[in-house]
Amino acid sequence: MSSDLLTITDLGPEGVAEILALSERTELGRPLAGKGAALVFQKPSARTRNSTELAVVQLGGHPVYIQKDEVGLDTRETAEDVARTLACYHAVIAARVMDHSHLTRMADAVSIPVVNRLSDKDHPLQALADILTMNQLLGKLEGAKVAYVGDADNNVARSLAQACVAVGAELTLASPDGYALRDAPDGVRQVADPTEAVKGARFVYTDVWVSMGQDDEADARMKAFAGYRVDEALMAKAEDAWFLHCLPARRGEEVTHGVMESAKSAVWRQAENRMHTARGALAWVLS
Numbered sequence: 344m345s346s347d348l349l350t351i352t353d354l355g356p357e358g359v360a361e362i363l364a365l366s367e368r369t370e371l372g373r374p375l376a377g378k379g380a381a382l383v384f385q386k387p388s389a390r391t392r393n394s395t396e397l398a399v400v401q402l403g404g405h406p407v408y409i410q411k412d413e414v415g416l417d418t419r420e421t422a423e424d425v426a427r428t429l430a431c432y433h434a435v436i437a438a439r440v441m442d443h444s445h446l447t448r449m450a451d452a453v454s455i456p457v458v459n460r461l462s463d464k465d466h467p468l469q470a471l472a473d474i475l476t477m478n479q480l481l482g483k484l485e486g487a488k489v490a491y492v493g494d495a496d497n498n499v500a501r502s503l504a505q506a507c508v509a510v511g512a513e514l515t516l517a518s519p520d521g522y523a524l525r526d527a528p529d530g531v532r533q534v535a536d537p538t539e540a541v542k543g544a545r546f547v548y549t550d551v552w553v554s555m556g557q558d559d560e561a562d563a564r565m566k567a568f569a570g571y572r573v574d575e576a577l578m579a580k581a582e583d584a585w586f587l588h589c590l591p592a593r594r595g596e597e598v599t600h601g602v603m604e605s606a607k608s609a610v611w612r613q614a615e616n617r618m619h620t621a622r623g624a625l626a627w628v629l630s
């Protein structure tokens with residue numbers, strides 16, 4: 344029996360806790376010995392591709408990186424036919440897609456696990472690394488205040504919101520009109536004022552204002568988010584908070600260079616934890 348991992352909600356609090364426990368272990372055996380992992384990427388990636396490839400190697404398997412034009416989801420052949428073909432050779436499919444429905448359709452078409460490596464809606468592997476990072480820094484996340492400032496209706500914010508609910512952290516999202524998280528889970532607070540969001544927060548998180556695939560909205564987004572940059576003054580209004588960012592960051596837009604480089608920036612710890620959660624999550628879906 345294998346499991347897909349398309350959203351944090353799929354996992355629930357138990358699944359999140361199980362993956363985090365696996366992610367703390369460096370030795371998880373070789374469940375992929377002699378097997379392949381198909382990594383389908385429709386968008387660029389530094390952290391996700393590299394952490395996933397290395398996680399596959401650490402679990403004894405062989406990663407095959409496949410760029411969008413090589414398989415052509417719904418252009419060269421249907422997403423279902425791509426998934427069925429890859430399932431003839433591989434033990435798992437990990438995919439970064441433009442359209443989340445490609446993931447659900449591939450998952451429905453095959454019995455091997457399909458894992459979301461970022462879609463337009465969700466970025467669950469990022470959220471698992473974020474929770475692992477916050478746990479390491481604070482010890483206990485239940486009741487801890489987390490603030491997210493900026494584009495609250497994006498993939499990173501959505502998965503972070505679901506993950507915070509799963510571990511009992513208190514998340515406040517601050518976004519301008521029109522960019523609030525549309526399907527926020529119960530228990531997540533949404534405000535317009537970044538200062539209100541960061542009050543008492545132990546973590547202040549942001550992401551780019553223009554996500555991959557949104558370039559035609561860039562001008563409107565730069566205007567809408569102008570008051571939402573995480574700078575030293577905003578960080579000072581939180582409670583000795585750690586700064587978090589999924590990366591890549593656009594210094595001078597959603598965050599200042601100074602905040603990125605400050606002693607309270609945990610962004611490289613997050614990046615490293617992508618490795619550990621990639622391995623833990625793969626072991627979990629294969630178990």
Ligand code: CP
Pocket residue numbers: 387388389390391392461469589590591
């Ligand atoms: N955070 C993240 O997913 O980075 P990449 O786009 O480089 O994989």
Ligand code: NVA
Pocket residue numbers: 461497498499550551553554555589590591
């Ligand atoms: N929201 C960003 C995250 C990148 C890891 C994007 O989708 O481009």
